[in-house]
Amino acid sequence: MYYSESIEEIFTKREKVEVTYFLEKFGLQYGDVEDTIVIRDNNQIIATCSRAQNVLKCFAIAEEYQGLGLTNTLISHMTQKLYAEGIYHHFIFTKPDNVEIFASLGYRHISSTSKVALLEIGNNSIVSALDQLKDDYHIDTSKEYAAIVMNCNPFTLGHKYLIEQASLENENVIVFIVEEDKSAFKFRDRIELVRQGVKEFGNVVVLPASKYIISQATFPTYFIKQNDDATAIYTELDCSIFGKYFVNALNIKKRYVGNEPNCNLTSSYNDTMKKVLPSYGIDVRVVNRKEIDATPISATEVRKLLDQHEFEKIKALVPNTTYNFLLADMKISA
Template sequence: MDGLKMEIIDLCNLAERKNVEIFLSGFDLDYEKDIDYTLVLKDEKGIVATCSKAKNILKCFAISPNLQGEGITATLITNLIDKLFSEGIYHSFIFTKPENVDIFTSLGFKLLYTAKKVALLENGIYDIHSYLKKLIKKYDINTDKPRSALVMNCNPFTNGHRYLIEKASEVSDEVLVFIVEENKSLFPFEDRYNLVKEGTRDLKNVKVIPGGEYIISSATFPSYFLRKEDDKLNSYTSIDAGIFAMYFCKMLNINERFVGEEPYCKVTNAYNEALLEELKNFGIKLSIVPRKAIDGDVISASKVRQLIKANDIKNIKGLVPKETFDFLNSKKGKEIVEKIKVSESPH
């Protein structure tokens, strides 16, 4: 560390960002757009090490080869954790290459899952096991009883979503419906969650549960939100699907997962394919249900958003449950409708 100086990058300074991008490119790493904090170590010639974070996700670690093994990783991690603590964040994830797992486990991180090109680890005041134990208690889940599960975004909740839940409900003793909690959709999580909960209240064997940090989140599956089709997609889908199979299915006694057939979105289709492979490795069944259609046209949340954008609210009525239609005509719903009219989201 002698002769090295640590600096915080000014993210608004394009030249400083570019220098980090160039340094990372030498390690086959991208400087990702969601980064909100970056540290660099410099010598007299420039950057020799860097690390960044996006909320509670630590990423983009790189250290010059001649300085590796000098304890610099520990210094960078310590400074990032201090930054998280100053923001009131006490649980974090880190993406790294599989060959670097031992470095981070030696610093207190726990390995969650390893895919072909990337590993995900976590650190903090709780872990996935304690998280699931609290979930079991809060939602009164009898783990002696087998059940099925679905994971949905519901942006917004449609008759297609309701149809899929009904199909699972008809053949399962109990169904857990996890609603993606990441707030990167046009309809906020609280509203999506409440619409599904109210819209399935009559299905007595269905429990609607927040997805949390371990299901299709920026930590486990960032490509879901970015809708990117790059070489990272297979790794991200494998991590998210593997975590669900290894931890959720095992601890919650889930023996079957339902998904809707996906003829349009390549990212969701890739996710379903990875899910099939990962669940098979753990002896979990994946049931793919054909989408509900009207006159040959499948019902989708994107179709509903298109109609909203076209200000064609009346034709939405047949595509969504009463709870969703009533919400769209409420004060809060109308505010969201106005936002959709000027800015459409891919998810």
């Protein structure tokens, strides 16, 4: 009844408003996407799907048009766009009720909450990604690990203090560095600064977090620091994925976080961890943030001081390795 030629790409503000209203009928929010396609009947939207990098989302089909193959049409069109960009692995966000529909199209279910489900398809999977992580970094899963997830944008003495506490209290520690390149500093620089900064801790290994921890797929609103209903859904999803897969694959028994007096988003994420992770056998340890002059050290403050070229103040907040990197990055001599 409908063919790929009937698909229309959305570009204008008016068209995006139209998609917004259509999605509201399904309890879905529109935004934070790169591409949107729709199918129309009598000039009215009857189906739509959007993409943010390799994540398909905002998927909806009008009830009276369901069962007509429009799901295949939308997915096929988006998949071809991804293939054209050399992307052969992607995710899809959908409601839990739709898991069976997408499973019938070859998608593998990763995890669900009461509000959202995440599935994937292509030449990778969360299981193979974790197997590869263990092989690449020689993780001995006969040992128990404590885990920390950090963005380190950039690596500060506050981050180092949290890692040190975990190192002192546990035989082995894994530090996952958020891999998504949506921060002020590139992932390759952030992870290298952490590795340089924790060399003295012989029981700490620093790993890329993969696309399955705080990523465009699991927690997109983290990068725009919004704290709303959508973020509550994503925090629960991200924590459930960590508990369901990372805990067993890497024999993780504890997860360490710094207390968060200033950022509502991070505080909310910490609260979700404390609710979700114990059901997977994880002890969530909250460590008081390291302070200077009664103020918690933060990467946000370092970035602010960097914009102001306040290097002497920065020096008190970061390890020497980070300080020297910032000087070099700004092409300033010490």
